[in-house]
Amino acid sequence: MSAVIEKESELTINTGAKRFGNTTSQVITYALVCAAIFLVPSIIDDAYLLNKFSTYLIMGMLAIALSLSWGYAGILNLGQALSFGLGSYCMAMTLKLRTVPVHTGSEGLPDFMVWNNVETLPLIWQPFHSFTFAVLAGIFIPVLFSMLLGWFMFKGRVTGVYVAIITLAVLVVVNLLIIDQQRITGGFNGITDLATLEVFGFEFDAYGSSAYYLIAIFLTICLFLALAITKSKTGKIFQAIRDHEDRVRYFGYDVANYQVFAIGASAAIAGLAGMLYTIVMEFASPTFLGVKISLSIVIWCAVGGRHSLLGSMLGAIIIVGMQGSLSESETFLETWTLVMGFVFVIVVLFMPKGLAGAVESLILKIKSRNQE
Amino acid sequence: MDKKRRSFLKKSAVGASAVAATSMFPSIWIKNSSLAYAAKGEVKVGVLFSLTGTTGIIEESLNKATIMAIEEINDSGGINGMKIVPVVEDPASDPATFAAKARKLVLNDKCVSVFGSYTSASRKAVLPVFEKRENLYWYPTLYEGRECSKNVIYTGAVPNQQQDEFVPWLVEKFGKRWYLIGSNYIYPKEENNYCKKLLEGLGCEVVAEEYVPLGHSEFASVVNKFKSLKPNVIFSTVVGDSVVALHRQYRAGGLDPETMPMASLTTSENEVAAMGGDAAAGHFTSAPYFMVWDSPENQKFVEAYRKRWGEDKVTHFVSEPSYFQVYMFKQAVEKLDPSDIAPDTIREATKGVEMVAPQGPVKIDPATLHTYLWPKIGVCKSDGQFEILQQSSEWLEPVPYKAYPNQQCTEEGLKEV
DSSP states (O other), X not given: OHHHHHHHHHHHOOSHHHHTOOHHHHHHHHXXXXXHHHHHHHHOOOHXXXXXXXXXXXXXXXXXXXXXXXXXXXOOOTXXXXXXXXXXXXXXXXXXXXXXXXXXXXXXXXXXXXXXXXXXXXXXXXXXXXXXXXXXXXXXXXXXXXXXXXXXXXXXXXXXXXXXXXXXXXXXXXHHHHHHOHHHHOGGGOBOSOOOOEETTEEOOTTSHHHHHHHHHXXXXXXXXXXXXXXXXXXXXXXXXXXXXXXXXXXXXXXXXXXXXXXXXXXXXXXXXXXXXXXXXXXBOGGGGSHHHHHHHHHHHHHHOTTOHHHHHHHHHHHHHHHHHHHHSGGGTTTHHHHHHXXXXXXXXXXXXXXXXXXXXXXXXXXXXXXX | OOHHHHHHHHHHHHHXXXXXXXXXXXXXXXXXXXXXXXXXXXXXXXXXXXXXSTTXXXXXXXXXXXXXXXXXXXXXXXXTTBEEEEEEXXXXXXXXXXXXXXXXXXXXXXXXXXXXXXXXXXXHHHHHHHHHTTOOEEEOSOOOOOOOOTTEEEOSOOHHHHHTTHHHHHHHHHOSEEEEEEESSHHHHHHHHHHXXXXXXXXXXXXXXXXXXXXXXXXXXXXXXHHHHOOSEEEEEOOTHHHHHHHHHHHHTTOOXXXXXXXXXXXXXXXXXXXXXXXXXXXXXXXXXOTTOOOHHHHHHHHHHHHHHOTTOOOOTTHHHHHXXXXXXXXXXXXXXXXXXXXXXXXXXXXXXXXXXTTEEEEEOTTTOOEEBOOEEEEEOTTSOEEEEEEOSSOBOOOTTTTOTTEEEETTEEEEO
16 A cells, blocks of 8 residues: 555655655765865854854754655644744753853852742753753753644644644744743843853864854754655655645545654754754844744745755755845845845745755756757 | 766756855855954944844934944044944844844954943843953943943943932832832843832832733733722833833823822833823933933034934933943043054953043943943923933942842952852
């Protein structure tokens, strides 16, 4: 039966693996891009640019995460920033507990707790003395949270736009909770004044190549893991579910389980990205799990091409890069948001499948001309 | 050549050119990193106030005050002949963008100082880069205190400066039953921590302490509590749009400022303009600066501001420090040899700097890098301006840790005593 469905999905969907050529060439293209990413620090030795590119790569990871759940499994998760934010808070909590005592208030209590008249370290903070726990929490809290949410939604056969609404609503609720529970979370200001990350005596300087390489390594791992998932049988079923959920169900697959897995895998990547973001930005803020960033991820994927992991990643890097350079240029200081809006309109009108789709149809065109 | 191989080559060519395109984009910005801070007769400074987003309106007025001061200094010969070159960035009211732009100004543009921030959240977000890269941030906003960074010059008021005279004055005039209301974040909580200490010393009673979410606009239940608890003073540290809603609903609820006034640390000409003078009339604010303050320096400031930015514009207690801190920066840099100009030498030169600001003579405290200020008590009039009832008899020392006698900010950093 699985053979049938694989065939079915390849026939019905003219996207995904088939559209982007055979696996070998795809792997090589992905590897070349990653190699280029690793070469950047040897060409550019500038603290500011490395720090900036580090944040771009993290946004790229977020786009990969959404491409996996939206582009492949058809789950438009508008709450992707939730996983991102939870990851970033986990990292911030453990780094906060490592700051110099005098900055941290009496008896090692984080400064904002002292300001909020908290007397003892809350229970939820205790395990974050362990760095290993924090790293695991930064991945598994978002994963478990998303899977639980996914389980409720998909077992209840919630689909399409309702998934988007529910995920967005949950994001807003958690965001409000974090701002409100400032005794534990630092509220509106977030968790600031953090220690530098140090693992096995090695310091990750937010402005140096060490943090950049750390992020590049995790980006590569995530990109290839995600690629492996999309190439596996599970990945094929994701695409089949995206294109025709009911048919997959008639074949006897438990659609909900696959969807829960997709949203969980996507949350793992986003959570990891969040932890890295805290290392680079040196603080965690409730805006990290804001609606704005969540919607931005959707735009990056739309511009880059959500059916391609690499396309989405490059879409994020290009858009964030453009935003950065436009808002920095004097000419566009007051109009840069307008220019960005214009770019989105153009892309959506003329490249409905994003940059990846445009590149691919270009290749097809050249190929067919050569064959004539 | 077989077809498969050819198609692969093309694809990798596409991939490679995509890579080239993306990795090319930095090269435009690569600049010589060995530039000294003051070169070619120019001193570069960053201006980091949001021009868009939720706090865009108020922060734009800070940007305008800063730019005006820079223009004035440049027009009258600059700093020892050197021009101040402002690099303006729009952090869009977003802490992450604040952090990114601060990094650009410090690491890429090699600014020798940055003027910026309105909210504490944004200040906290930019601090790491200033502390780790030894740069200097000039922060003009009143804030909750309890910060002791050698990389920030604070020119706004801290709790002791706004409250030390205000609270006893209100107690004497109106009474001992106080209702504390604020927005739910660190600034109101910390102001109230200090207020409660003062009230305790005066033998007063706090009948309620309440925090509403940021941006809250539904105060009907709060107004009802005012009616039933009948406090003598409502001490408000509500911020932003909520200030407007609170004042309007207080008035709509039929309450009278004569017997139950609101006393605020956060209501400036700017907020009053948004709510209309009628809703604000009769309520009190304590601040080091009001637009109506009668001094030659202030007259000059207000006139220049209106001429430069429009007749309908107001100056307020955050835009005034935004303006005078640029002059303090000038005085500090003036003391230095051009080859010595760097953030740390500017900080050292700023210690103890004095000048006559629109609010009166001000001075940077060498130990805390906060500013000696002249707190005033104003009552709002229906024309949207304040009438100043009282000014402190001397400039008031900034004590950012006043509520915490066991901690002290010194030149060497925070000390436990």
